[in-house]
Each structure stands twice: as structure tokens, then as C-alpha cells.
Amino acid sequence: MSAAGTVAGLDAGELDRFVTSVLAEDLGEGGDVTSAITVPAHARLKAEIATRQPIVLAGVVLAEAFFRHADPGVHIERLREDGDRLEAGTPILRLEGAGRAMLTAERSALNTLQHLSGIATLTRTYADAIEGTGCQLLDTRKTVPGLRVVEKYAARTGGAHNHRMRLDDGILIKDNHVAIVGSIEEAVRSAKAANTGLELQVEVDRIDQIEPALAAGAERLLCDNMPPAVLREAVALVAGRVPIEASGGVRLDTIRAIAETGVDFVSVGRITQSAPAADIGLDYAMAEVVSEAC
Structure with missing residues (x-):
């Protein structure tokens, strides 16, 4: 034990x-x-x-x-x-x-x-590929059904930090939620009104979505499929107000450049999904x- x-x-x-x-x-x-x-x-x-x-x-x-x-x-x-x-x-x-x-x-x-x-x-x-950047490696929920706990344990053992273990571990408003309710602002307002005590993270895939998300009360951003140049722009715009996670299609040959943009976290589904x-x-x-x- x-x-x-x-x-x-x-x-x-x-x-x-x-x-x-x-x-x-x-x-x-x-x-x-x-x-x-x-x-x-x-x-x-x-x-x-x-x-x-x-x-x-x-x-x-x-x-x-x-x-x-x-x-x-x-x-x-x-x-x-x-x-x-x-x-x-x-x-x-x-x-x-x-x-x-x-x-x-x-x-x-x-x-x-x-x-x-x-x-x-x-x-x-x-994890070794981003050593020294100050960026933390995160895993995802892309795990074999029924094996999530042990797979996320293995990811931790290899040097990653666990993101959400389950859907009740945190609030993550993604594009589908926004599409259903109509806007990022409305989705965040609904989440804040629920007063769950959980961290409220919002996925954005464009720079112009960042300020509306922050103004509505987002406590963390997930920048999805943004190239390094756009991530650097996002980091500069946020200016430390909330943590930023980069995600989407991250590969071993691209993760260092992503981490060096100044984001706080980078999540990689491949470490559990494709190992x-x-x-x-x-x-x-x-x-x-x-x-x-x-």
C-alpha cells in the first residue's frame, strides 16, 4: 500500500x-x-x-x-x-x-x-521534453473504459499531474456547452450561479473569446488547438489573471514549443490513449x- x-x-x-x-x-x-x-x-x-x-x-x-x-x-x-x-x-x-x-x-x-x-x-x-520551462504536464480523461484510476496512476508515476479524474471533479465549459446555451458568457453565468465550489474552467479556441470568458468569471482557461504564436498572444492578454492550459493535438515534437509560450499547463491525451x-x-x-x- x-x-x-x-x-x-x-x-x-x-x-x-x-x-x-x-x-x-x-x-x-x-x-x-x-x-x-x-x-x-x-x-x-x-x-x-x-x-x-x-x-x-x-x-x-x-x-x-x-x-x-x-x-x-x-x-x-x-x-x-x-x-x-x-x-x-x-x-x-x-x-x-x-x-x-x-x-x-x-x-x-x-x-x-x-x-x-x-x-x-x-x-x-x-515530461522530460518540457523540463525547465515551468509548465506542468497534465493527463486527460482519454483512458480505456474501466481502467482510468490505474492509468492515471501510471501517468502520475511517469511525471504527469492528473487533471479531472471524473466529470464531478471540476467544471469545464467546452464548445458543445456554449453551442447549446448560446454564448460563453451565458454558460459561465449559469455555472457561477450553481455555486458548486468547483474550479470553473472555460475552453477557448480564439483570442476574442478570452476577455468575455474572464469577464464572466472563468477561473482557468483551456486554449484548444492554438499554435504557439497564438498561445503567446493569449498569455500576454491574460497577463497572469488566471492559469492557462494548452491542449489539442500535442505531440512530442511540438510540446516544448508549446510549453515555452508561457502557459501554465499542457495536457496530452496521447500518454494514456496511445502508449x-x-x-x-x-x-x-x-x-x-x-x-x-x-
Whole structure:
């Protein structure tokens, strides 16, 4: 558990439900048929999980949870921690336990570790690209359905700050809201009148929308799909009155120029939406079959 009493953002109950549902998806009705009919019941395996590429590690405790669920007596030696930058070939976990159980948990553990480490690794690349600018990297709600909490944990591990976790985390008036109510001013007035206590952010995609949004009471701006030259103009116009976030189509080759315009934040959907799985493997270094008589 982390200092906040969670594992990858999940409390104890959520962790149990996550592990149980992921394993159930893989096991189906009949369980691991192949292992059951080929691996002796008393076989014990030793294994090592290692990365095959440079990564930022994320999800190691989640991976452990799958093995512990399948075999409560499994021995696990954790060699690295989430957030560590690892070179190719670095061992992450060493395990010893019931052979059938380890084989049953292997895919779910690896899938999770590969996916979250992939997000953390890509996020770190983006965070490094804007280091020294004073601009903070944000993630978005562009996550795999059902995996938002753990994916945003991985983004945090890689160096991003979480934006809204859910729709109730803050008010973000976007172009569709404005189109429905008729104007930015009316949308902001309605939001202010609700007196929710939540930060009120307004999306703008043109310079001429900024002053109306601020005059109506916007507490933060999201400048959508503005090129760096226009962002610099927006920063100068706002002059520190509210924080500014840049968003929309941000890529690794463009994020530095965006951050250098003076915006406070830049949000990147790609770090969760498009991160490739990290190449992490599990190899059985030694297998031993213990006879039933023993």
C-alpha cells in the first residue's frame, strides 16, 4: 500500500475487485485447462520478471497481487519500485510458488505491468521534453473504459499531474456547452450561479473569446488547438489573471514549443490513449517438481 493506503490508486476493496475481475476474464468457466492437464499438481516454479527495454516502471504491486491471489503462499522478491527508470535487462520481480497458480496469473500480471509501464514510460518522455520551462504536464480523461484510476496512476508515476479524474471533479465549459446555451458568457453565468465550489474552467479556441470568458468569471482557461504564436498572444492578454492550459493535438515534437509560450499547463491525451505496452517478460529460471509423498 502507498502512504495514502492505496495500490495504484485503488483501495483494498477496489484492488480485490480489480484483480478478481481481470483473472475471471482470463480464466472463463473452466479455468487454466492447459496448466491443469500438463503441469503436475505439486510442481513449484521459480521465475523472474524483467524488462526487455528501457522503461519507467509502474504497476509492480498490482502484478504481485495477481500472483498472491492465485497462490497466497507465493514468495515474491520485489527488486524495483514504481517510478524507477530501468535499463533493458533489469530484473523487476523474482517469484517462487505453485506452478499451476503462477502460470494462471502470469498473463494478467504481465498485461497490467506492461500496460501501466508503457504509460509511465511515454509520460516520462513528454515530461522530460518540457523540463525547465515551468509548465506542468497534465493527463486527460482519454483512458480505456474501466481502467482510468490505474492509468492515471501510471501517468502520475511517469511525471504527469492528473487533471479531472471524473466529470464531478471540476467544471469545464467546452464548445458543445456554449453551442447549446448560446454564448460563453451565458454558460459561465449559469455555472457561477450553481455555486458548486468547483474550479470553473472555460475552453477557448480564439483570442476574442478570452476577455468575455474572464469577464464572466472563468477561473482557468483551456486554449484548444492554438499554435504557439497564438498561445503567446493569449498569455500576454491574460497577463497572469488566471492559469492557462494548452491542449489539442500535442505531440512530442511540438510540446516544448508549446510549453515555452508561457502557459501554465499542457495536457496530452496521447500518454494514456496511445502508449504502447512496455516489453516486459517472465522467464522460468528453474522448475522443480515435488512428489506428493514429500
